[in-house]
Amino acid sequence: MTVAAGDLLHLTRDASVQFSRPITVRVIRGRTDWHTYDGWVWIDAYQLDAAGDAVRRRTLYLMPSGARRLTPQPRQHRPPSSPPRHRRPRDRPWSGRRGADGGGRGRGGVDVGSPAARGSDAARLVGWQS
Template identity: 45%
Template sequence: MTARPSPGDLLVVDGRASVQFGGDRALTFRVVSVSDQPTYAGWIWLTGYVLDRRGEATDKREIYVQLAGLRPAPPPDTPSRRAPRSRPASSYVRRPDQGSAASGDRAGLRAGADAG
């Protein structure tokens, strides 16, 4: 990636971008801002968030990297959203102060409200 990153870009930052991110120190980085501060040719200051495998931000950092060494990152592993489990009708337990909705008896609710 030789183009200047933009806020929102998701990047792989590894040893190609800077020796400090080599090996197991590589990270996935979501860019928040790109500095206009003058630097050496081909280098840039980025501010953003280090992401874990699920795409959750774990740390905010400012990094100094070589543009030529930055690569777009694949989208993070996102857990599939499961539909909420519905509770079986039989699992509902009526409290004594609730009365019977079927019979229209709300005396228990009124008594509880009057007592409070």
């Protein structure tokens, strides 16, 4: 059996000992540039869950003669789990400033934690500059 892109395969221990727990994959491509033993191949594939959705991309080493080819079932369109959320545009862009109780710089660009902002005499004596 040859493996081609788009094939849906059920892999068990017959394909390789690594598949002690069977998995279903959709083949992306066969890795013909990687040399292997006769009768073995490397493939890139998506591992599928019970619903047929890809859950993981894998590179696998297997014997195609042990893989079972499945016929793809037509997919039913499923509605999204929740309606899409639309963001409301902001009234003004985020300025990044925080108020006096949030720390950082307050009005006028003065560091609200500085002695100059508190109006202390120490600021005048030290020559505090923000």
